[in-house]
Amino acid sequence: MxxxxxxxxxxxxxxxxxxxxxxxxxxxxIGLLIINGKILSNIYSNRPVFIISEDGSAYIRRITFEVDAQMKDTLFLVKGVNTLAKGEVLLFTEEFGRKIPKENDKIYVLVKDGVVIDKEYKENLGKGEMLFSISKKYKNYIDDLQKGDRVSVILNTDFPLPIKHAVEGxxxxxxxxxxxxxxxxxxxxxxxxxxxxxxxxxxxxxxxxxxxxxxxxxxxxxxxxxxxxxxxxxxxxxxxxxxxxxxxxxxxxxxxxxxxxxxxxxxxxxxxxxxxxxxxxxxx
Known part of the structure; x- marks a missing residue:
């Protein structure tokens, strides 16, 4: 704040x-926040979004939107980004700015610059780091995930242009x-x-x-x-x-x-x- x-x-x-x-x-x-193409908060509901596209044009509209995480052959639906809310798959970025909640029923995947560097919890993230909090029910899908494997965050939306900035309101x-x-x-x-x-x-x-x-x-x-x-x-x-x-x-x-x-x-x-x-x- x-x-x-x-x-x-x-x-x-x-x-x-x-x-x-x-x-x-x-x-x-509360609601979608994208800064310089990076997702910092997930969409809340069917509310309007203010968008600046990569070419600098401004738009106001409702959009459909979801965040996915690609880990090897598995695509996870990310239910929350930088949030204290519960969810089976959550994503935290360095911008979270507070201690990341640790839950006993979760597996953690630590990523830096798009590459897995550990499969352990970390309460505060450094530059370029992301932490995925994943329900243990999906353990079989990430057992073979190794250090050095690439992880991609994918933004899926019906907005037809690349999004640079977005704010939900x-x-x-x-x-x-x-x-x-x-x-x-x-x-x-x-x-x-x-x-x-x-x-x-x-x-x-x-x-x-x-x-x-x-x-x-x-x-x-x-x-x-x-x-x-x-x-x-x-x-x-x-x-x-x-x-x-x-x-x-x-x-x-x-x-x-x-x-x-x-x-x-x-x-x-x-x-x-x-x-x-x-x-x-x-x-x-």
């Missing part, structure tokens, strides 16, 4: 906004210049009144192939934020074609040139696990 303005300063960004939802109790992010607001046809179902996918109540919002929106990040105020005298329908109306009035939310409420924040520019909860920059940063062309 890091304050969004500190995050921007650390990476030398011109501007930035908060991104993924997360569990406030653990700080664990929601709700989905617009597609192809119109409200989404299943808006009533989309509102129900989010608990806690996220879609129906007025709240501060962080939004990604695309118009004429140009990307905008928008933060809707909600902690001042003139605004309490927008609900789902109000966001749709606002974005349509501005001519946007595709749009989705990221985490909002007390997480909603935008930093420009080192300064938070929206009114935040308790008037301080929120700490979040993931931010989306923007650099000038000459800076990055």
């Amino acid at each position: 890091e304050k969004i303005d500190d995050m921007a300063k650390r990476v030398g960004a011109l501007a930035g906004v908060n991104a993924n939802y997360f569990d406030p109790g653990t700080g664990m992010l 929601g709700p989905l607001l617009l597609l192809n210049g119109s409200p989404i046809p299943d808006a009533s179902l989309e509102k129900k996918r989010y608990g806690g009144g996220i879609a129906l109540s007025r709240a501060p919002r962080t939004i990604a929106a695309i118009k004429d192939k140009k990307l905008s990040f928008i933060v809707i105020e909600g902690y001042n005298d003139f605004s309490r934020g927008l609900n789902y329908d109000e966001m749709v109306d606002f974005l349509l009035s501005k001519g946007y074609e595709h749009a989705m939310c990221f985490d909002g409420g007390s997480s909603a924040s935008m930093v420009i040139r080192g300064e938070i520019v929206n009114t935040t909860y308790k008037s301080e920059a929120p700490s979040v696990p993931v931010g989306l940063m923007v650099w000038g062309e000459s800076e990055h």
Whole structure:
């Protein structure tokens, strides 16, 4: 977890906004996260994903997605990435940033730079390392796995282009210049009144192939934020074609040139696990 303005300063960004939802109790992010083509968190549900393709174009859409691990002749479905949740096959990367849970009913495969280096548990990973946590019911499939064998992580998706960066969020607001046809179902996918109540919002929106990040105020005298329908109306009035939310409420924040520019909860920059940063062309 890091304050969004500190995050921007650390990476030398011109501007930035908060991104993924997360569990406030653990700080664990919720939903898909891909950075520079590397999977750091698996998809959560049928929620929208903000994507930057390898050619630098921005997209907003729902996608199908799964993570597989190829170990010799066996292909494992990875149920979770960098997570405290349970699953028969889990993947941890060096970005996990905390002690990896050790379970007695699991076998561990330690990989560095795509090659098996051990079949033992390791609580903290070094540069280039990954740890697979695999249910002992699959022991027969990995008994002959040896040091030096190659292991591949495969991202399977219906998105037609190579993905460079991806962030899952929601709700989905617009597609192809119109409200989404299943808006009533989309509102129900989010608990806690996220879609129906007025709240501060962080939004990604695309118009004429140009990307905008928008933060809707909600902690001042003139605004309490927008609900789902109000966001749709606002974005349509501005001519946007595709749009989705990221985490909002007390997480909603935008930093420009080192300064938070929206009114935040308790008037301080929120700490979040993931931010989306923007650099000038000459800076990055």
